[in-house]
Amino acid sequence: MHTKPHQGIISRIDQGNLPDNERRELLLAASGIVGGAGLLATAYPFVASLAPSERARALGGPVEADVSDLAVGELRTVAWRGKPVWLMRRSADMVRALQQPAPELADPLSVRSEQPPTCVNATRSIRAELFVAVGICTHLGCSPTLRLNDGSLNAELHAPGGFVCPCHGSRFDLAGRVVKNVPAPTNLEIPPYRFEGASRLQIG
Ligand code: FES
Incomplete structure (x- = not known):
């Protein structure tokens, strides 16, 4: 099964045996990926909502x-x-x-x-x-x-x-x-x- 990038990062964070600095970097990377996906999810319906004539x-x-x-x-x-x-x-x-x-x-x-x-x-x-x-x-x-x-x-x-x-x-x-x-x-x-x-x- 294909794993999305943020899922891989989150499973590494969940292992619980990471040093604090590496854990902090992984958290930042995960929030960036999820945030970018959220932005696309918000923008796509707006563009798609325009009728061809509009x-x-x-x-x-x-x-x-x-x-x-x-x-x-x-x-x-x-x-x-x-x-x-x-x-x-x-x-x-x-x-x-x-x-x-x-x-x-x-x-x-x-x-x-x-x-x-x-x-x-x-x-x-x-x-x-x-x-x-x-x-x-x-x-x-x-x-x-x-x-x-x-x-x-x-x-x-x-x-x-x-x-x-x-x-x-x-x-x-x-x-x-x-x-x-x-x-x-x-x-x-x-x-x-x-x-x-x-x-x-x-x-x-
Ligand atoms: S007559 Fe139409 S704008 Fe003047």
């Missing part, structure tokens, strides 16, 4: 999200590199509205805005029904609010909804495209992401 977040790496239960019109926020990333499921009516010509928008084709190449299209997304965007206004960094029942906003965007920034009134459509003549200079940022299955995606 470890990834701590490192600024990709994060995963499951949108299987995301309802139409629902907006969910996940953290990625310290930024709020929105996930929103759009209805067929919302998608149709985004695909119409939009003279009220400042950058409808997103040529001056930040998004991955896979999202340079009218819905600024990989799958038209799922909107993924960094929820930070491109003016001074406030967080815009989703408005689905705002009559004047819907009339301006010719769409069933959009986003309004409460700080200085910038407005965005449901693809994060900014309206002309508001303080925000560009569309909302779209982060890099990809689908890992029917309803799981990796952001970053």
Whole structure:
């Protein structure tokens, strides 16, 4: 049977016929080994307790999200590199509205805005029904609010909804495209992401 180091030392101490100085050294060695093992035993559960996504977040790496239960019109926020990333499921009516010509928008084709190449299209997304965007206004960094029942906003965007920034009134459509003549200079940022299955995606 394998004997742990501190067990061997303790059995020598227990023999009882050791000189005092040797006995004192062995006691110190035993307490050091047991103390080190205690430290490891305390630290290991802490490290192990971090979920993989929390470890990834701590490192600024990709994060995963499951949108299987995301309802139409629902907006969910996940953290990625310290930024709020929105996930929103759009209805067929919302998608149709985004695909119409939009003279009220400042950058409808997103040529001056930040998004991955896979999202340079009218819905600024990989799958038209799922909107993924960094929820930070491109003016001074406030967080815009989703408005689905705002009559004047819907009339301006010719769409069933959009986003309004409460700080200085910038407005965005449901693809994060900014309206002309508001303080925000560009569309909302779209982060890099990809689908890992029917309803799981990796952001970053
Ligand atoms: S921070 Fe959004 S309009 Fe100024």
